[in-house]
Each structure stands twice: as structure tokens, then as C-alpha cells.
Amino acid sequence: MEKNLLEIKNLVVQYVVDGETVEAVNGIDLEIGYGETLGLVGETGAGKTTTALSVMGLIPNPPGRMVSGEIIYDGRTISGLKEKEYRKIRGGEITMIFQDPMTSLNPVMTVGEQIAEVVRLHAKCSRLEAVERAVRMLELVGITSERYHQYPHEFSGGMKQRVMIAIALACTPKLLIADEPTTALDVTIQAQVLELMNKLKQEFGTAMLLITHDLGVVAEVCDSVAIIYAGEIVERGSLSQVYGGVCHPYTQGLFDSLPDLDEESERLKTIQGMMPDPSDLPRGCKFHPRCPNCTDQCKTENPPVVEVEPGHKVKCWLAQEGGEP
Numbered sequence: 147m148e149k150n151l152l153e154i155k156n157l158v159v160q161y162v163v164d165g166e167t168v169e170a171v172n173g174i175d176l177e178i179g180y181g182e183t184l185g186l187v188g189e190t191g192a193g194k195t196t197t198a199l200s201v202m203g204l205i206p207n208p209p210g211r212m213v214s215g216e217i218i219y220d221g222r223t224i225s226g227l228k229e230k231e232y233r234k235i236r237g238g239e240i241t242m243i244f245q246d247p248m249t250s251l252n253p254v255m256t257v258g259e260q261i262a263e264v265v266r267l268h269a270k271c272s273r274l275e276a277v278e279r280a281v282r283m284l285e286l287v288g289i290t291s292e293r294y295h296q297y298p299h300e301f302s303g304g305m306k307q308r309v310m311i312a313i314a315l316a317c318t319p320k321l322l323i324a325d326e327p328t329t330a331l332d333v334t335i336q337a338q339v340l341e342l343m344n345k346l347k348q349e350f351g352t353a354m355l356l357i358t359h360d361l362g363v364v365a366e367v368c369d370s371v372a373i374i375y376a377g378e379i380v381e382r383g384s385l386s387q388v389y390g391g392v393c394h395p396y397t398q399g400l401f402d403s404l405p406d407l408d409e410e411s412e413r414l415k416t417i418q419g420m421m422p423d424p425s426d427l428p429r430g431c432k433f434h435p436r437c438p439n440c441t442d443q444c445k446t447e448n449p450p451v452v453e454v455e456p457g458h459k460v461k462c463w464l465a466q467e468g469g470e471p
């Protein structure tokens with residue numbers, strides 16, 4: 147069997163706030179192959195960012211804690227590494243871009259210097275080589291070299307996100323984690339940034355974990371998709387498997403809440419989902435209250451993961467019974 151670039155095994159992460167424990171991630175298993183782009187899709191509070199921060203070794207402790215699980219990167223267990231060791235991987239081999247580029251860029255350094263600094267830190271090259279690399283990265287993301295000496299406030303939101311992508315890819319990482327990279331951008335700029343990500347993915351062969359609540363974005367960039375609900379992966383498969391043959395009622399609910407195709411761009415528009423109020427859920431129920439098929443068994447027992455076809459996994463009693471969502 148081909149080795150995966152990233153394997154997340156039985157990840158459990160909790161936050162303790164005011165003495166209350168929140169199970170943000172509850173037993174997640176995920177794999178990403180070399181060069182694969184996986185979309186992690188779910189509503190607000192589903193546990194997407196917590197999953198990403200676990201891979202980066204950045205769960206804030208306290209209030210967060212990785213209770214159990216293992217993260218294997220390129221054949222090596224990285225969960226539990228000392229911070230000094232993690233730093234060698236983070237920013238070099240695994241990089242992350244966040245939803246809001248303004249909070250990630252240093253306002254008192256020029257954008258060129260920021261890219262060059264990352265290169266120098268991780269590629270251990272000369273200052274001149276780092277500057278040359280920074281210029282090339284700026285040009286790759288469509289920013290002219292004359293803007294090397296400009297500061298973040300001189301760039302528009304879309305441009306700043308391009309700078310973030312340039313920084314994230316400057317050391318040719320094997321894995322890029324992008325947490326809602328286009329959410330803060332308007333629709334036209336979103337499309338340009340997605341196009342750029344597709345181009346760079348092909349050029350560098352970087353694998354990607356793309357976090358989003360937008361099934362339209364996934365359709366444009368990803369090879370495969372994992373649907374996360376209340377800290378659990380409820381469906382996982384290739385794009386054609388999931389988009390062509392939805393198995394889980396919750397995934398179906400996400401598709402149902404998508405507006406029609408945007409006629410102008412033929413692009414699916416964003417869905418803005420909200421997590422249901424936990425008090426609306428029957429005790430122990432893992433399903434969405436919208437699920438029309440929720441049975442008594444669903445309410446009391448955790449369904450097993452069923453592989454309905456090779457690579458297409460579903461956590462649902464209905465899938466086991468071969469039922470339709």
C-alpha cells in the first residue's frame with residue numbers, strides 16, 4: 147500500500163473553559179496522500195481549525211489539550227515532539243495560511259523581507275539567495291518585484307492573501323494547510339486566489355489540507371473531501387464519490403443548503419452554515435436534527451465507519467443498511 151504523507155489517527159482534542167470540557171475533536175482518522183488536496187468541510191465549531199492546529203502542534207494549552215491520537219507525517223510520528231523539533235517542520239515542510247492575512251503578516255516589515263526571512267530560516271541559504279527566492283515567489287503569485295519593499299497596509303485583502311500564499315510556499319512545503327483562505331475575500335478575488343492555488347499545487351506538487359465550509363470551493367480545488375460534524379468525520383471519499391453519491395444525511399443537508407449555481411461564473415456559491423444548538427439534539431445523538439431518518443439507534447449508539455466502496459467511508463447506520471440519505 148502506498149505510504150501517505152499525513153495520517154491522523156484517533157485524534158481527540160478537548161478544551162476546558164470555566165470548568166466545562168468541550169470535546170472539539172472526537173476520534174478523527176484522516177489521511178492525505180503525497181500531492182493530494184483534501185477538503186475538510188463542516189459548519190462553524192465542527193472542529194476543523196482544531197484538527198489543523200493539532201497537525202501544526204499549535205493547540206493552545208491551556209485551555210486545549212490533545213487527549214489522545216497520533217499524527218504521522220512522512221512516516222514519522224510528530225505528535226508529542228518537543229517544540230524545538232516541531233519548529234523545524236512547521237513553516238518549512240508543513241505550512242499554514244489563515245483566513246485573515248492581516249493577523250498573520252508583520253505590519254512593520256516589508257512583504258519582501260517577510261518572505262525572505264522565512265526562506266532564510268528554513269532553507270539555510272545566503273541573504274542574497276533568500277531575496278532572489280522572495281522576488282520569484284512574489285512574481286509567482288502575481289505581484290511585481292517593485293512591491294518587494296512595500297508594507298502590508300499598502301496591499302489589498304486579495305493581495306495580502308497572495309503574499310501569505312507566497313510565504314507558505316516559499317520553502318516548497320510538502321503539506322500546506324489552508325484554513326478558510328478565501329472566506330475574507332470578495333467573490334472575484336476568491337476565484338483568482340483559488341486559481342492561483344491550483345496553479346501552484348501543480349507547479350510544486352504540494353499536498354493540501356483545505357479547510358472550508360464551502361462545498362463550491364472544494365469542487366474547484368480538491369481531489370477528495372472529508373465532512374466533519376461535531377468533531378467527527380461523518381463521510382470521506384474522492385470528490386466524485388462524495389459529490390456523485392452522497393451517503394450521509396448530514397452531507398446531503400450541506401448540499402441541500404447550497405444555493406443554485408451562480409449562472410455567471412458557473413461556480414457554486416458559499417454556504418454559511420450554523421451548528422445546531424446542542425440542546426436541540428437528543429442525548430448522545432451524533433446526527434443533525436435535520437436528518438429525516440434519525441432512528442432510535444442513532445440517538446443512543448455511535449455508528450461504526452463503513453466503507454461503502456473503496457476509499458468512500460461513511461459513519462452512519464443507514465450506510466450500513468445500504469439506505470439512501
Ligand SMILES: Nc1ncnc2c1ncn2[C@@H]1O[C@H](COP(=O)(O)OP(=O)(O)OP(=O)(O)O)[C@@H](O)[C@H]1O
Pocket residue numbers: 161162163168169170188189190191192193194195196197206209210359
Ligand atoms: N481556544 C479555544 N478555547 C476554548 N474553546 C475552543 C477554542 N478553540 C476552539 N474551541 C471550541 O472547540 C470547538 C471546535 O472549534 P474549531 O475552531 O476547531 O471549529 P471550526 O470548525 O474550525 O469552526 P470555524 O469555522 O468557526 O473556525 C468549538 O466548540 C469551539 O468553541
